[in-house]
Amino acid sequence: MKLKIYQVDAFANYVFGGNPAAIIPVERWLPDDLMQKIAAENNLSETAYIIKEKDKYLIRWFTPAVEVDLCGHATLAAAHVIFSHEGFEDDVISFYSPRSGVLEVERGSDGLLTLDFPKDTIHQIEVSKKISAGFSIAPIEMWKGGSDYILVYEKEEHILEMEFDLFELAKVDTRGFIITAPGVKVDFVSRWFGPRVGVDEDPVTGSAHTSLTPLWAGKLKKNQLNAVQLSKRLGKLTCELIGDRVKIGGKAITYLVGEIFV
Structure with a gap:
């Protein structure tokens, strides 16, 4: 069997930036x-599979280790593929995920792609020594979302300098860990780690911003936010909280178009 494969750098406007995903x-x-097995062979943080079905696209996401409920950057990458390579002419793509429901992506005139995702439900918890043990700096706050723990720090410098222990983090039964702080030039910054799902550190995590957007909207008393994920590849995102939805914007660029044989 022969399948077409695209590799796209999401939340970036140049290759080798943002977060790569296979579509x-x-x-x-x-x-x-x-x-x-294909996702493991690709060895990217996410591989997304899409099916054209009448007026929508079905979508599922796999890390090298597991299928996940939601992935922002691979959805953005999938929309880029559909807009740029699959002949889609409208400006809004409606995806349907068996695990997350309806997810829309809108194309702006400036090339910005905007995800429309459900807001995560987060609540503050007591700072856990077990979770903090995986990081070199203790957080000032800790929150829990539907899939991830969120560790809040005082300043951007802490996020940049953070050292982490994947062995300790893998002991905690959760999809991942978000570390975040106020930004110097943007509203907030973050990093994301998920050793339990086969992703040591993700370059840019769209789904994490369904948790981070309501968190920082509440702290900063504003619903429109700019964010940077401080991985080595770096990712820039726009975020907007609208009721129970979060709009997450970014650009994407194609790195590879090819075929796989299985």
């Missing part, structure tokens, strides 16, 4: 174990 259009879902 594979299929006519029907492949066996789960095969989709997982």
Whole structure:
């Protein structure tokens, strides 16, 4: 069987920036174990599979280790593929995820792609020594979202300088850990770690911003925010809280178009 594959750098306007994702259009879902093996072979933080179905696209996301409920950067990358390579002419793509429901991506005149995702429900918890043990600096606050723990720090410098222990982090039963602080030139900065799902550090994590946007909107008393994820590849995002939805904007660029044989 021969399949087309795209590799796209999401939340970037130049190659080798942002977060790379593999996008594979299929006519029907492949066996789960095969989709997982392909994702492991790709060895990117996410591989997304998409199916064109009437007026929408079905989408599923796999890390090298597991299928996940939601992935922002791979959804952005999938929209870029559909707009740029699959002949889609409208300006809004409606995705449907069996795990996350309807997800829309809108194309702006400036090339910005904007995700429309459900807001995560977060609540503040007591700072956990078990979780803090995985990081070189203790947080000033800790929150829990639907999938991730959020560790809040006083300043951007702490996020940049942070050292982490993947062995300790992998002991905690969670998808991932977000560390975040107020930004110097943007509203907030972050990094994301997910050793339990096969992603040591993710370059740019769109889904994490469904948690970070309501957190910082509340702290800063504003609903429109600019953010940077401080990985080595760096990612820039616009975020807006609208009721129970979060709009997350960024650009994307194609790195590779090819074929795989399985």
